[in-house]
């Protein structure tokens with residue numbers, strides 16, 4: 001039956017190829033859209049995990065992917081710093097991050113506003129490849145911290161001189177390569193001109209860093225707000241218990257999470273989008289399998305006499321159904337193969353034109369494609385196969 | 401019941417219904433064919449020969465009959481799965497239009513009945529192709545053969561599984577006289593050498609001389 005199925009497909013090469021191509025395009029859509037989602041999420045998660053901290057403090061309501069603004073105030077930061085047990089403060093370091101937006105390397109990037117003195121927590125073992133980490137900006141922040149420099153009002157001509165030292169950026173190497181940036185390149189962010197002063201190894205939490213204090217000055221006139229915090233705990237503390245403790249102190253509009261849970265939180269935040277993604281690739285795939293169904297159905301009509309011949313040879317209803325399923329499976333598995341090749345091609349093209357996107361094409365997605373192919377193939381063969389099986393042998397034989 | 405009988409048909413009636421119109425075609429047919437017999441059925445076009453053959457070949461269920469025993473098995477009331485099994489294991493067909501599968505090779509066509517019984521083997525297939533004079537054609541597609549060759553392939557396919565009963569419906573109807581004679585020689589040879597039971601429909605008086613017995617049909621009845 002398998003050889004016969006193959007022969008039948010080969011007899012209509014173009015039609016078989018087109019059906020397989022239709023499935024392939026659907027599979028490619030599924031693989032790329034899911035691969036893009038999982039790849040991007042995994043990459044963001046990996047980068048967040050690189051921060052030397054155990055806890056993350058996030059706004060309770062927010063979707064952590066599309067989080068914006070800086071809902072945390074001075075009080076939150078104080079609580080995090082001061083929470084203590086009998087042996088002292090729980091936090092060894094509280095690391096506020098203020099998120100901004102910047103368009104670099106052809107797409108919107110999340111700008112990480114970080115205190116220059118806390119860059120070590122982000123850098124970890126990674127190296128500074130060129131330039132320095134916020135040399136002048138560091139001094140600027142120290143002056144602000146010491147209360148030496150009070151900000152003039154924005155309209156004051158002295159404001160530019162005041163803020164100038166703080167307008168520094170540090171970027172990672174991937175973004176530097178993709179955008180072709182060099183040290184001293186200038187970029188407009190929130191109405192100010194920033195200068196790239198350092199390039200660090202890829203893998204750090206953000207692709208673009210700016211001094212926390214600078215962003216606070218520009219956006220909030222120096223208000224010590226934050227979009228989130230990382231907390232590095234005193235050595236020996238149980239992170240779960242500590243998280244609990246902070247959570248109780250901060251109340252319900254804040255959520256304290258283990259950093260190791262960040263990936264899960266990302267995926268949860270993405271669930272709605274991925275529902276939409278899955279639904280749309282599902283619709284695309286259904287259309288593709290309808291195409292197989294149509295092909296198989298046409299085949300049954302065309303081959304009525306052949307089905308009569310098979311029946312005269314003693315092929316039963318099950319055999320004819322299997323024949324139909326085999327043909328559809330061959331088409332759909334061919335389609336899966338085509339879809340995989342196309343997906344890798346699309347990823348290659350994206351890598352050239354959108355190098356900052358990560359498309360993950362690995363085990364689970366590919367296995368899902370095979371399963372979708374098999375299930376779709378079998379389903380789309382059932383009705384045509386049933387029609388073939390039901391044909392009256394004598395009538396089928398007399399067909400033209 | 402006589403187990404020597406390959407075909408035992410009694411009081412067989414058949415009517416086709418199309419568009420609400422009932423058209424009686426067979427009127428009380430009785431037919432006995434012995435094992436090893438070569439029987440030819442003749443009669444004018446439209447008298448019901450194909451209908452009779454299709455009923456014997458389990459391709460069609462009769463409207464009414466007293467008995468329709470084929471290869472020792474009562475076929476009335478048999479379910480579709482058993483009818484399929486009986487077709488596969490006990491029957492071989494040769495048709496006027498050859499009815500080869502055009503997407504697969506000559507060898508695959510001939511091997512098909514063996515494959516369906518789970519006895520795939522190239523040896524008997526090649527021997528048989530040599531016997532019908534098509535040794536070099538095994539790899540060709542049916543469409544690349546002449547009509548005479550195609551019908552010989554069809555005969556090879558019909559007998560490869562050594563069916564108890566071979567049914568041939570105007571096997572020479574589409575052939576010129578030389579090819580027709582060759583096909584008939586082949587059938588007679590199978591009959592003589594293998595003791596193959598054959599029921600063959602034909603128009604051609606000259607072809608009937610090879611048969612053990614010739615039956616004449618008219619208007620849905622077999623004449624004595």
Ligand SMILES: Nc1ncnc2c1ncn2[C@@H]1O[C@H](COP(=O)(O)OP(=O)(O)O)[C@@H](O)[C@H]1O
Pocket residue numbers: 395416417418423425443444445446447448449450451452
């Ligand atoms: N599938 C069918 N549906 C309706 N009528 C049919 C069908 N097959 C044959 N007939 C009719 O039955 C009669 C006998 O046909 P058939 O058995 O093919 O005769 P023969 O083979 O002797 O020429 C004809 O009148 C034909 O029109």
Ligand SMILES: [Mg+2]
Pocket residue numbers: 449450451569
């Ligand atoms: Mg006829």
